[in-house]
Amino acid sequence: MAFKFQVNLDVKFNHNAVFLKKADKYKPKIIYHQLSAKQLIKLTKDETKLDGVGVSNAGSVNELKSKKFGKDDNFLIDIGQHCVGKFQIHIDHVGSPMDAPLTLKIRFAEMPNEFKYNSKDYNGWLSKSWMQEELIHVDNLPVDLKLPRRYSFRYVEIRVVDTSPKWSVKFSDPRVISQSAVNKVQIPKSKFDDNELDKIYETGVNTLHDCMQDVFEDGPKRDRRLWLGDLRLQALANYASFNNTNLVKRCLYLFAGMTAEDGRISANVFTNNKYIPDDTFMYDYGLFFISTLDDLLKHEFNQEILDDLYPIAKKQWDYDQKFISDDGKVITDKDYITFVDWSQDFDKNTSAQAITIFVLKQLIDLAGMAEDSEKLKYENQLNKLVNYAENKLFDHKKGLFISGPNKEINVASQVWMVLAHVLDNEQNHALMKKTQTELFPIKGIATPYMYHHVTQALFEAGFREAGIKLMKEYWGKMISLGADTYWEAFEPEHPNFSPYGNAMVNSFCHAWSCTPVWLLNKYLN
Incomplete structure (x- = not known):
């Protein structure tokens, strides 16, 4: 089994009636x-x-x-x-x-x-x-x-x-x-002067459209739930297409309205009957509440949402302090997993370090918006996290980041460090150049979720043509295999891969795979 079911029956949850009522205010008309x-x-x-x-x-x-x-x-x-x-x-x-x-x-x-x-x-x-x-x-x-x-x-x-x-x-x-929850008629046809990119974009829109229901579902075939990792990417794609910000607000209020009493935010919530938080928690998914909130307020500022939800973001960050040492090292916990990708074939410690840096920068943005006096404290902690990454995790001889006790070198570590901008732009470029030389073609990455981050890192580091090439090789390959919406899991080297031990329950329309919509609009327009 690639994923261990969490059963946390002793966790007590808040039910903030005010927040849940606001979530209902933003409920879409289907x-x-x-x-x-x-x-x-x-x-x-x-x-x-x-x-x-x-x-x-x-x-x-x-x-x-x-x-x-x-x-x-x-x-x-x-x-x-x-x-x-x-x-x-x-x-x-x-x-x-x-x-x-x-x-x-x-x-x-x-x-x-x-x-x-x-x-x-x-x-x-x-x-x-x-x-x-x-x-x-x-x-x-x-x-x-x-x-x-x-x-x-x-x-x-x-x-x-x-x-x-x-x-x-x-x-x-x-x-x-x-x-x-949305109508595709409102979306203008893509015009990238490239038929293959146009098709990749339109298939992403189809995927997002079918996952936008009462909430941003992860997959309408199976789960039909609101997952935080999916939400962050869906929201970005939504801003670049349907721009239904009310649905993002609804989802954030649902997570904020049902936090654990210790400040943790569930990895997902159930909404089909009554609102129920799942007793599953993930280190990176909990942090991505901060990211999703920051992304929303940068796209469309709303003082009420900042006032309501920034304290929830802070509580999640406060809880995670137990996983950050005084010298800035992120200490992963097998019972509070860092997801990164379905694949279990690579070490995720350095990815967790980079994701923490990535999210803390967004928390600092939020602290600035909220005029929070703790902003300086966050900035000092950021310096420690970055210094640890540069001094303990970056192998200067190899020009790559290492991960875990075996000093493993993997794609995910490099990608997340690029996205976190731990290094300067010139160093980021060199890092992704080295990554392509030594770690491409990519093997053992199981999801469009992680391929999104690889592609974004290529664009962020200045490799525009390589980013386009990877999109065509990955999302374009799904289309050539018959997709008219993108899949939950796809390893090009093993097209029928399933994280569940059997492909019969694979989802072939899945939220986290829709991101070419955002990538193309951000980096090619």
Whole structure:
């Protein structure tokens, strides 16, 4: 298992009714659109697509009206685009009167390769209940079958489990009522004078759109939760596209309204029924509340939000002091993990040091906005953290940062030190040049989340063309494999990688992967 479930039943949480009421004030009005299915399809062997599974046209959706289906018959529908919403279809019977119920198995997929798998074979460590499939009994026909659950999908398989020897069924008018907190119509078409970059940008917008629901969800297929690490990146992409700042405010108030009594901010919160903070905590995710707040107030200053949420940011920082030594060393804790990436193949100590520096600089920004007298204290601590990084973690002979007791050299350490601007611009340039020479091509990085930071570091260090190249090689590769939204996990060297031990529960529309929207706008416009 790559990730250990945290169970912290002894943690006591605050429930700040004022903050939660403000979160509700910013609750979005969901926008609904009706989408008719585009075509019938069949699966094909295509080694250029994910898992070697492609699709081809199998006819018009209108042809369903003239086809009869009985036991074990099935068909596949392509909606024509990835969507989040509720599926419906009209069903009628043909032949003798119904002498038994109709039983259907309906499966939903974001990517065609998902139809390769049988849920009976699932052996991963996340719950099997996330499988997007339904066994449905229908007692009376005709009916407009409207499934009550929301799904995240582009493709639908309908299989007739059984009818009766005396009668068959016909289907017609498959459609989806899709939903999002935002409307893609408001987004102007990208114009980067590069068709591939335009497509990368538009696919990022699609991903962000489908993850913007009642909150910024991490993935609408699975989890459907508000995670802090995802929120920070989604918010940046949102500022560069939909600019729905109210949804960011809502999410920040939800985290602030349900902190642990010791000041920690949960890594994620549940919002589907009532508001519940998860008893999962991560060192870097908790700190990113500070980042998200600072990013918001730089984009759109709001005194009320500063007054309300800056004290919450300070409490998170105060809690983390136990992990920072007097000489400025960040001491990681296996029970308070630093996430960085799903991959467990590299040491994350130096990444934690750099992330702490990165976030403290933003806390100092906030302290300036709030005219907080403790700003000088934060600046002094920043100097200690930076000095430790320069004097203890930077190997001057190798020109790279080391990490952990084995003095490991890995990509993440260099990238986060660049983003934290521990070194000056000239040194940053030299660091990323050395990183590309010695640590590229990248291996063992499992997520678009970390690839975002690698790409940003290239841009920040002055390697514009290398940043564009990596975007095309990584996000562009997902598109060439069949994506119309970006995935939760992707290792180009292992395209079917899953952090969960089984790819059946992988999310193929995931919030933290949408960031080309922000990267392209910030560094190419």
